[in-house]
Every structure is written in C-alpha cells, then in structure tokens.
Amino acid sequence: MTLDDLPTPCLVLDRPVLLRNIAAMAETAARHGVPLRPHLKTAKSIEVARLALAGQPGGITVSTLAEAEYFLGCGLTDILYAVAITPQKLDLAAALNGAGADIMVVTDDADMAGMIAAHPVALRTLIEIDTGEGRSGVDPEDRRLLEIAAMLGARRAGVMTHAGHSYAASGVEAIRAIAEAERAGVVRAAERLRQAGHPAPVVSLGSSPTLRHAASLAGVSEVRAGVYMFGDLFQAQLGTHGIDDIAVTVLASVIGSDRVGGRLVLDAGALALSKDRSTAGAPKDYGYGLVLDLQGRRSLGDAVIGRAYQEHGVVTPDPAWKLPALAVGTRLRIAPNHCCLTAAAHDRYHVTDGGEEVVAIWTRLNGW
Amino acid sequence: MTLDDLPTPCLVLDRPVLLRNIAAMAETAARHGVPLRPHLKTAKSIEVARLALAGQPGGITVSTLAEAEYFLGCGLTDILYAVAITPQKLDLAAALNGAGADIMVVTDDADMAGMIAAHPVALRTLIEIDTGEGRSGVDPEDRRLLEIAAMLGARRAGVMTHAGHSYAASGVEAIRAIAEAERAGVVRAAERLRQAGHPAPVVSLGSSPTLRHAASLAGVSEVRAGVYMFGDLFQAQLGTHGIDDIAVTVLASVIGSDRVGGRLVLDAGALALSKDRSTAGAPKDYGYGLVLDLQGRRSLGDAVIGRAYQEHGVVTPDPAWKLPALAVGTRLRIAPNHCCLTAAAHDRYHVTDGGEEVVAIWTRLNGW
Numbered sequence: 001m002t003l004d005d006l007p008t009p010c011l012v013l014d015r016p017v018l019l020r021n022i023a024a025m026a027e028t029a030a031r032h033g034v035p036l037r038p039h040l041k042t043a044k045s046i047e048v049a050r051l052a053l054a055g056q057p058g059g060i061t062v063s064t065l066a067e068a069e070y071f072l073g074c075g076l077t078d079i080l081y082a083v084a085i086t087p088q089k090l091d092l093a094a095a096l097n098g099a100g101a102d103i104m105v106v107t108d109d110a111d112m113a114g115m116i117a118a119h120p121v122a123l124r125t126l127i128e129i130d131t132g133e134g135r136s137g138v139d140p141e142d143r144r145l146l147e148i149a150a151m152l153g154a155r156r157a158g159v160m161t162h163a164g165h166s167y168a169a170s171g172v173e174a175i176r177a178i179a180e181a182e183r184a185g186v187v188r189a190a191e192r193l194r195q196a197g198h199p200a201p202v203v204s205l206g207s208s209p210t211l212r213h214a215a216s217l218a219g220v221s222e223v224r225a226g227v228y229m230f231g232d233l234f235q236a237q238l239g240t241h242g243i244d245d246i247a248v249t250v251l252a253s254v255i256g257s258d259r260v261g262g263r264l265v266l267d268a269g270a271l272a273l274s275k276d277r278s279t280a281g282a283p284k285d286y287g288y289g290l291v292l293d294l295q296g297r298r299s300l301g302d303a304v305i306g307r308a309y310q311e312h313g314v315v316t317p318d319p320a321w322k323l324p325a326l327a328v329g330t331r332l333r334i335a336p337n338h339c340c341l342t343a344a345a346h347d348r349y350h351v352t353d354g355g356e357e358v359v360a361i362w363t364r365l366n367g368w
Numbered sequence: 369m370t371l372d373d374l375p376t377p378c379l380v381l382d383r384p385v386l387l388r389n390i391a392a393m394a395e396t397a398a399r400h401g402v403p404l405r406p407h408l409k410t411a412k413s414i415e416v417a418r419l420a421l422a423g424q425p426g427g428i429t430v431s432t433l434a435e436a437e438y439f440l441g442c443g444l445t446d447i448l449y450a451v452a453i454t455p456q457k458l459d460l461a462a463a464l465n466g467a468g469a470d471i472m473v474v475t476d477d478a479d480m481a482g483m484i485a486a487h488p489v490a491l492r493t494l495i496e497i498d499t500g501e502g503r504s505g506v507d508p509e510d511r512r513l514l515e516i517a518a519m520l521g522a523r524r525a526g527v528m529t530h531a532g533h534s535y536a537a538s539g540v541e542a543i544r545a546i547a548e549a550e551r552a553g554v555v556r557a558a559e560r561l562r563q564a565g566h567p568a569p570v571v572s573l574g575s576s577p578t579l580r581h582a583a584s585l586a587g588v589s590e591v592r593a594g595v596y597m598f599g600d601l602f603q604a605q606l607g608t609h610g611i612d613d614i615a616v617t618v619l620a621s622v623i624g625s626d627r628v629g630g631r632l633v634l635d636a637g638a639l640a641l642s643k644d645r646s647t648a649g650a651p652k653d654y655g656y657g658l659v660l661d662l663q664g665r666r667s668l669g670d671a672v673i674g675r676a677y678q679e680h681g682v683v684t685p686d687p688a689w690k691l692p693a694l695a696v697g698t699r700l701r702i703a704p705n706h707c708c709l710t711a712a713a714h715d716r717y718h719v720t721d722g723g724e725e726v727v728a729i730w731t732r733l734n735g736w
Contacts (some may be wrong), residue, residue: 007433007460009736041678063679065375083635083679084623087697089375108624112696128624135675135682136633160378164677230445255452256476256496258503265504267451271712272736275643309532310409310708311431311451312503328480329455340678344639347735363421368377368640 001285001358003294004331006255006350009272011342012333013048013349014296015360017247024241025211025228029056032217037061037080037204039226042340045349046074047362054231061224065092070365072101079264080104080204082160082224084128084136087115094121104202110144115149124157126202127193132178133165140189149198158202158221159193161186161362165208166209167278172239179210186335187219196349209240213338233286234278248343249296249333250289251350252313259325264315266291270308274341289334289342291315294356296333300324305334369726371662372699374718376621377640379710380701381416381717381730382664385615386597390420392609393579393596397424400585405429405448405572407594408598410708411474413717414442415730420597429592433460438733440469448472448572450528450592452496455483472525472570477506478512481519492525494570495561499553500546503535508557517566526570526589527561529554534577535646540607547578555587565682577608598707601654602646615665616711617701618657619718620681627693634684636702638676642709657702657710659683662724664701668692673702 003012027044029036038052041063049060049071059078059123062068068079069092077100085093085105090289093103098121103336107113108128130137138144149156163182169175186205193200205217206224217223227235229247270288278352279286303323308317312333317323326332329348336342343349344366351360371380371507397404406420417428417439427446430436436447437460445468453461453473461471468487475481476496484493498505506512517524531550554573561568565628567636573585574592585591595603597615603610618640624633638656647654655672671691674684680701684690694700703711711717712734719728 007457007736008454015418022513084633084696086376086621086623087633088621092375092702107696109696135613135677135680253454253456255454267454270644270709275645275709277643277645307503309503328452328475341638341643345735367713368375 002050003251003350003352003358006251006354006358008251008331009268010251011346011349012249012251013351014247014354015351015359017245019051019246021229021231021241021245025225026055028211031225032214033271034217034220036224037222037224039082040067040071042226042343043229044364044366045362046071048229056164059222061226064220064368065089066368067365068096068103072096072099080126083105084108085112086114090115091121093118093123094119097121097123106160106327107148107354110147110151113148117151117153117155122155125152125155126158126160126204126235127156127189129161129186129189130319131157131161131163131182133163135164140175140185140192145189145192146196149193149196156198156200157291158200158204159186159189160202160204162205163207163210165240166207167234169209169238172213175209175213176215177240179214179218182210183214183217183220190219209238212240225338230343232336232339234282234337237279237282237284246335248339249335250342252332252334254326254328254330254332257326257328262317262323264323264326266305266313266315266332267311268305268313269311271345273305273308273313273334273336274338274345275308276338276341279337286337287316288313289336292333292335294331294333315332370724371619371718371720371726372620372724374726376619376699377636378619379587379714379717380617380619382615382722383719384722385418385613386416389599389613389615393593394423396579400582402585402588403590405590405592405681407450407592408435408439410594410711411597412732412734414439417444418625425591425646429594432736433464434736435469435733436464440464440467443609445469448494450474450479452476453480453513455480458483458487461491462487465489465491474528475516478515478519479518485519485521485523490523493520493523493570494526495524495527497527497529497554497557499529499531499550501531503532505529508553508560513557513560514564517561517564524566524568526568526572527554527557528572530573530724531575531578534575535606537577537606540581543577543581543606544583547582547646548584550578551582551585551588558587575618576603577606580608595707598711599657600704600707602650602705605647605650605652616707617660617703618636618710620700620702622694622696622700625694625696629655630685630691632691632694634673634681634683634700635679636673636681637679639678639713641676641681641702641704642713644706644709646693647705652665654705655684656681657704660701660703662699662701669695
C-alpha cells in the first residue's frame with residue numbers, strides 16, 4: 001500500500017523523522033543526566049510510546065485518564081497524570097492502581113489534597129508549581145505549598161511544573177531564561193518541602209522548548225516533553241527543531257482546481273487540520289498549514305491553507321511561486337501548525353519510512 | 369444518571385432546545401413550500417437525523433463518505449455527498465449505491481465530470497455553483513457550467529450551491545441579500561442548463577443563516593442546513609437564533625481554583641472545545657466559549673474560556689461580575705463558538721430533557 005491508496009484526509013507519520021526527533025531529545029536528557037518521562041498527549045499511540053521510551057526508565061506522562069487506561073492496557077504502569085485531578089476522578093485513578101498501575105496524580109489545591117489523602121487507595125501525588133506560565137500551580141514561595149503538603153501527608157511524592165509560556169517566547173535566549181526559571185522554581189519548591197520535613201523525591205519539569213535549550217537541569221529528578229516527537233510549524237519557528245523535522249502531516253486530495261484562475265481546494269479543512277492558528281503570532285504565518293507535495297517536499301513554495309471550512313481547505317499560493325496546474329485527485333500533504341491538535345482529529349497514523357510506501361498503521365487513542 | 373455522574377469533559381445535548389431548533393427550520397422550509405434535506409455534518413448522529421427528518425421526504429446531506437456509509441447503515445438511502453468528489457472516491461460512492469444507497473455526488477470540474485460519466489455505476493451528480501462565497505463551484509454565467517454538464521451527459525441531476533459567506537455577514541439585511549443572491553444564482557444556473565437541453569430537476573441551496581432569513585426560495589427544489597439544529601455563540605450573534613437556543617454544551621469540572629486570586633481552571637481545553645475563534649470577529653468575543661453553570665444558566669455573567677491549552681481551559685471572569693468561590697470538582701458547562709467543531713471532538717451526546725438527568729446517550733460518527 002502506498003500513500004496513493006489511502007482515503008483522504010488522513011495522517012501520515014514519517015518514522016525516520018520521528019526517530020531523529022526522539023534521539024535528539026534522549027540525547028538532551030542524557031547530557032543532563034536526567035531521565036525522560038515522555039508525554040504521550042501528542043502521540044497517544046503505544047508504538048510511538050515504545051520508541052520514545054528506548055533507553056529511558058519506562059515512566060510516562062499522560063493528559064487524560066483515558067490515556068492512562070490505554071497505556072496501562074499496553075503494559076506501561078508508571079504513569080504521571082499531569083492534569084490536576086478532581087474528586088470525581090479519584091476513584092478511576094485508584095481503580096487503575098488496583099489494575100496494576102502506579103499512578104501519580106497532580107493537584108494545586110489543599111482541599112483536593114485532603115481528599116487524596118483520605119482516599120482508601122494510596123496515590124502518589126505531585127504538587128503543581130507555577131514557574132511563570134500563570135495557568136495552574138502554586139508559586140514556589142506561596143504559603144499554600146506547605147499547606148497542600150501537610151494535607152497530603154504520607155502520600156506526597158514531590159513537585160512538578162510546566163513552563164508552557166516557553167511557547168510564547170521570542171528567541172532561544174528567551175527560552176533559555178524561561179528554562180532556568182522553570183528549573184529554579186520547581187527546585188526551590190522542593191527545597192521548601194524538604195525544609196518542612198517532606199522528602200519530595202520527585203522534582204519533575206518540562207516542555208519541549210525549555211528542555212531543548214536548558215543550560216542546567218541541576219536538582220531535577222525527571223523531565224517531561226511530548227511535542228518534540230512530531231514537531232510542527234510553530235515549534236520550528238521557536239528554534240525547537242528544523243522545519244524538516246516535522247514528522248506528521250495530513251495527506252489530502254485536490255477536490256477543486258481552477259487551472260485558469262489558480263484556485264485550489266483540498267479535502268483537508270478545519271476538522272482534519274484543526275483551527276489552531278498558533279503561527280498567526282509567529283514570524284511566519286502559515287495559515288492553517290503549509291502545503292507540501294506528495295513526497296513531503298516544499299515544491300509549492302510557501303503555499304498555505306489560507307481558509308479552512310469544515311471539510312474544505314482553500315490554498316493561498318506563495319506570491320513568489322506559480323501554483324502548478326493540479327488535477328482533481330492530486331495528492332498533497334499539509335504540515336500542521338500544532339501537531340497535538342491536528343493529530344487529535346485522526347484515529348490512526350499511516351507510517352512511512354520517508355517514501356510513499358505505507359509500512360505500518362498505528363492506531364491512536366482520542367477522547368476522555 | 370445525572371450530569372454529576374459523567375466523566376468530564378463531555379458533550380451535553382439539550383433535547384427540548386434541539387427540538388425547538390428543528391421545528392423552527394421545518395416551519396421555515398414549509399413556509400416556502402420547499403423540502404429540507406438536513407445536513408448531518410454537524411450532528412453526525414442517527415438519533416438527531418431522525419428528529420430532523422420528521423415531516424421531510426427523507427433525503428439527507430453529508431460531508432464525508434464515512435457519514436454516507438454510517439447513515440446508509442441506519443437505513444437512510446437518499447444521500448447528497450456535498451463535498452466535491454475525487455476520482456479515488458468514486459468507487460466507494462459507487463459501492464454504497466451497490467449497497468442500497470442512492471448517492472448524489474458533486475463536482476465543479478469538467479475532467480472529474482467525465483470520470484463520473486465513464487464510471488460503470490451511475491451516480492446522480494450535482495454541479496456546484498459559486499453564488500458569492502468564492503470557495504468552490506463555478507459562476508452561474510461561466511461557460512464551464514455547460515462544459516461540465518456536457519461531460520456528465522445522462523448522469524447530470526442538477527445544481528447545488530452554499531452561500532457560506534452568509535456567516536461573515538453583518539446584520540439580517542446583509543444575510544437576506546446573500547440569500548437572494550444564493551437563490552438567484554443557482555436558479556440561473558439551472559435555467560442555463562435547461563436552455564441547453566439538460567433537465568436539471570435538482571436545484572439545491574442552503575446555509576442556516578440564509579434559510580432563516582430568505583425572502584423567497586422560488587425555483588429551488590430543496591434546501592440544506594445543519595448548524596441550526598445545535599446553534600452556537602457565533603450563530604446567535606448572526607441573528608440565526610437566540611443565545612438560549614444553543615442545544616449543545618461541554619460539561620467540564622473545575623480543576624484549579626484560587627479562591628483568593630480569582631483564578632479558575634477547567635478540564636475543558638482546546639481538544640474538548642476546539643480552537644475555533646469565530647466569535648473573535650463577532651460583536652461579542654466569547655474567547656473559546658461562554659461559561660454556564662451546571663444547569664446551563666448564565667449565573668457567571670459573561671465569564672468565558674479566555675485561554676485554551678490542550679486539556680486546560682482558563683476562565684476569564686466577566687469584569688462586571690464577581691466570580692463565585694468554586695471548589696475543585698464543581699461542574700460547569702461551556703457554550704461553544706462553533707458547534708460543528710466542538711461536537712467533532714466527542715464521540716457521544718449525553719442527552720437531557722433540560723434538567724440534570726441524562727435521559728439517553730447518542731453516539732456520533734467522527735473521522736473519514
């Protein structure tokens with residue numbers, strides 16, 4: 001089977017690029033002497049997980065309990081559920097532990113910490129620290145940090161943070177500064193816990209950009225990242241990877257082609273690509289994605305999906321390139337703005353070894 | 369089972385509101401004496417389809433062949449696949465006909481029309497007409513209209529158009545003008561075909577806004593719409609329906625609550641809500657969605673999801689309302705900017721009769 005045999009739109013995963021991205025992050029973690037706990041919220045696939053876990057201790061990060069359940073079913077047991085837990089979700093997390101998992105949950109709330117501590121099933125728990133993103137977590141100096149730890153009692157396991165604002169940084173130096181604030185903040189929180197008599201063995205941080213550019217990870221016990229596996233147009237502009245390191249693309253077909261007027265419409269729209277417009281604020285705005293040819297080359301210049309309807313994607317040609325006269329049915333590929341959201345619209349990866357042959361199909365989990 | 373028992377995030381469908389929206393559109397179609405061919409790209413659910421088909425001839429519209437296959441499996445046979453077809457998709461459409469469907473396909477391309485005509489299985493075909501949207505279709509006066517009809521030969525069935533630019537109109541008068549251009553354009557295209565000896569029995573048009581406000585549908589044989597069933601924050605601002613006519617919401621839980629600082633974080637983020645920002649250009653910008661209480665009331669004022677991460681939604685409070693101190697685990701509901709995209713992230717509807725009891729679960733189809 002080749003890419004020409006697939007129904008469109010669908011997802012293509014270039015395995016050599018994936019392996020290269022995985023190797024680069026593993027090398028970064030190894031250079032710092034810190035183990036990697038891959039975040040599987042992007043890939044949501046056991047095959048990708050196994051590749052990302054090569055040479056690592058085996059712990060994973062997930063963003064939903066559905067992911068936790070799926071990966072547990074695949075034999076992965078050391079699972080950090082990195083989104084703050086609610087009272088209603090405690091029983092499910094505990095049930096997964098009963099089924100063989102060793103789940104770590106996360107909270108930044110003292111009342112929630114009390115409920116975790118009171119639950120009959122012991123759940124390792126990380127206190128979420130805000131190291132500048134301003135989304136969730138407590139400040140390392142906040143008095144609530146010790147209140148939460150006190151509520152957790154014996155169930156406490158440590159601290160975690162995510163410097164997600166690194167995605168909004170301009171330039172490598174800015175990312176490096178955020179990486180250091182992420183490290184210093186979470187290490188400081190762990191120190192405060194230890195001063196108060198809590199061991200805090202787990203000190204977990206990470207985002208793909210900060211790991212890529214961190215100068216030091218001193219005091220950190222593990223790092224987390226996920227987007228680096230696939231890459232995307234937004235990350236490429238952050239300097240996290242090159243534009244040729246995007247492993248996942250959407251295969252699409254031309255459904256309308258006005259070869260006189262230059263109009264080109266594809267069957268990949270807002271559902272197949274997502275409406276993520278993260279590159280709108282980046283140096284180069286790629287609309288809803290960059291149009292590549294079937295081989296994944298940039299032979300159409302900087303043609304982008306300029307308008308995205310539910311199932312229609314309208315191409316805006318590169319002003320400097322003449323769009324070739326493409327027949328209806330011609331296949332193209334679209335590099336995504338944000339791989340996490342684009343991949344989430346699809347239930348499988350069509351894996352290639354860089355060519356047009358489909359060498360494997362890997363399913364992925366969606367939903368909650 | 370009540371809304372409090374559901375894992376979050378998930379989709380809630382208020383059946384009385386759905387029925388009211390369906391009745392209003394049926395009444396509009398009846399007033400014009402034109403049958404409605406409901407577009408099921410929004411709902412993608414047989415239960416919703418059956419409600420929308422009440423009193424109608426039974427024909428449906430779909431946006432993917434996966435939908436066509438699903439609804440055929442549910443016994444619906446008269447199916448308009450309203451996205452332009454490709455050579456590769458012809459065999460699947462033909463196979464559905466072999467399995468009992470009577471599919472109408474769409475094209476705006478003469479070469480594609482030739483391939484449809486040459487296919488061993490006869491497929492009814494509509495020529496797509498551009499009545500101002502500038503997305504796909506040929507202009508009613510374009511010479512290609514007759515070229516395509518000539519290529520189709522005996523398989524031609526008529527013309528269709530979609531005035532999707534009605535969604536960008538400001539005010540009811542502007543929508544009314546677009547509705548008339550939509551009607552006049554597609555009727556003119558049918559007239560040209562008839563003058564050239566093609567019967568063109570099917571003259572199909574529609575979008576939820578233009579149907580809602582059309583002054584005349586003279587010369588039209590059927591109308592199509594889908595978004596009207598659910599409604600959303602964007603449509604409510606177009607004047608297509610009221611803000612209380614939004615039938616679908618996302619149930620979410622508070623996962624972070626700084627009761628001193630006023631920060632509120634929910635477990636409904638970019639995946640559960642979509643990154644559709646259509647209200648960014650509307651009179652009222654609702655961020656990634658309007659926050660309602662568990663009962664669906666606006667007791668938090670105009671609090672919106674101001675920031676959407678993959679699984680986190682951060683609430684921006686209404687400046688004029690004090691956000692109540694909500695505990696972690698508190699349940700809220702989010703009205704969506706764009707119901708088609710929000711619903712597509714979920715695989716089922718939790719149906720209520722307006723209260724908190726879940727009276728049914730309806731699955732929905734996703735993917736391609």
